[in-house]
Amino acid sequence: MTVGLLERKENMTGLHEPLLEVKNLKKHFPIKRSIFRGSRGTVKAVDGVSLAVQTGETLGIVGESGCGKSTLGRNIIRLQEPTDGKILYKNQDITHFNEGELRKIRRDMQIVFQDPYASLNSKLKIGEIVGEPLRVHRIGNKREREEKVQYLLEKVGLDKSNMTRYPHEFSGGQRQRIGIARALSINPKLIVCDEPVSALDVSVQSQVINLFQDLQEEFGLTYLFISHDLSVVRHISNRVAVMYLGKIVELAETEKLYDNPAHPYTQALLSAIPIPDPVEQKRRERIILKGDVPSPVHPPTGCRFHTRCPLARKICREEEPTFKERNDGRWVACHLV
Template identity: 60%
Template sequence: MTAADEREHAVSTTQPLTGTGTGTDRPAGENLLDVRGLHKHFPIRQGIIFQRQIGAVRAVDGIDFSVGPGESLGLVGESGCGKSTTGRLITRLLEPTGGSVVFDGQDITHQPPGRMREARRSLQMIFQDPYSSLNPRHTVGTIIETPMRLNGINSPQGHKKRAQELLETVGLNPEHYNRYPNEFSGGQRQRIGIARALALRPKLIVADEPVSALDVSIQAQVVNLLQDLQREFGIAFLFIAHDLAVVRHFSERVAVMYLGKIVEVADRESLYTRPRHPYTHALLSAVPEADPDAVERRERIRLAGDVPSPIDPPSGCRFRTRCWKAQDRCAAEEPPLVRVEGSPAGHLTACHFPEEPTVAAREEDIVLDPALG
């Protein structure tokens, strides 16, 4: 099924769609980032001399979403669901194999690197590992100034002044301008990475697991910093993380990915209190809470087995092999990402048999793991 077919399919369903099919009320033209039918298939080749493609890892397999100016969209899911690949496709660190990415009114899906420069200024990325993402042989000043030099941006007081300003913005001492990354702790390095991303005054920052490599007490410092920047400079975020609580704290809207697809997207209130997709529900129920009372009153949903291979994903709904509600229809027909009955506007779910929209209706333990019987 091509991306176009899928969109057709989504529109032809009986449920009325609001907005653009991405869970927002904004007209498409007002989005900062518009992603339509985005695909990334990594080919698997075989052959003695002439290699032919025998299959593909469908890392991202047709996803739609949008991010408004100054908005923070969270992208959650477990390892291998395609969330990091999505971030890399949008920043064009990877080349999409299908679909389109429109950023700031400009289609950047297949734009050659030379023409990307303009968009790249406004579209920056923060990486997970603060140790490998900074060049150890460059000073902090050089690291922060490089994007400015490459893009020929001249700050009125010069690059150095601007770099020092940025260091101050991210909570580092401007006098550390001439130091090297290895003189800093993990949290401080992540701040340097953030300062570098800010150097070009971006409109959108793709943050790929920005706090997961940091110590607990440091994570909160970085989350607060990102939140301050978002508010102060009106920067939009695509916040990719596996920690559901952090995403809820940081992002107004959240999309849940499973095996290369978005299975549910909604504003955080709706998604976290009334998840309609069984996978979102299972994911939320698995988050441990540091509260002994919460442990006692908590529902238990234990998914069986593992995520299937993205080389040969299940037909129909990809979650059906681990879903306790799956029926024949789930294998035959892929559920479109639409607003299901009982959901508020902007809450889209890709499920034939969505969960009840109330909290009270779910009390029973659902345990699918044979070892836990």
């Protein structure tokens, strides 16, 4: 499932119209040090991201903590308003939609959060939690909503008798299933999954990942799957985007990216994954990056990875590499690749 990022390719093939397109998206948060001094610079959480997501695919987003994954996800479904750039949903520019306009597209876009403990209202019964989006969007009458909730609970592997119980009576994995049922209630097309299994025991993670895959197949869902766990992302994604300090440095089909990472940062990230085969593990060298991730308030000049890149040279400090498509269909931002 290869999908080009820019209009050029879509127009050329005429085959695909992406469900979602993001063009040079930026989200800068003002830093307020004191109410007297006002704003002091900005955190450049997302700083020029372009990507396209095809209907029915899973695009994985990986990168270290603080690189802007969640901010990207939240801006895409307009839980936050972008600072700059464009978000096109089904070819419609939703970048600056107001609340009234957003209501119409909110049914299509849902989010599943990392922490199934914090994201469910502990005072509500499961039936109320799962049915809440239906109520908010005034879908169906009470009996129809109840039937839908029962159906959804069964779809996510929970018995409908759980309707009258409270979140604290469930395990982390079960709560995440409840969160997924809630997200599904209004038949969304796109679901942003923000570290949806990171808080779960490893033994439960694969069950929830399988559930995501089954539901995708059954309902034709499209996922933006955010995680710092490279193995989880490899398992579920058709394509993967690697973020560093607010930018995508590489985007490619999953197998291409993992088998043969092109960007020096992707290479370093992947070199840290343990390989079950000891011979292969020995053959592959672990790349240890020097220093810490720089601050997104003052990102480095030129290529923002230059302060840690083992291959950095003069041009890297001076010129920002463009994010462009290579011959093999992958997108990379690096002067040397």
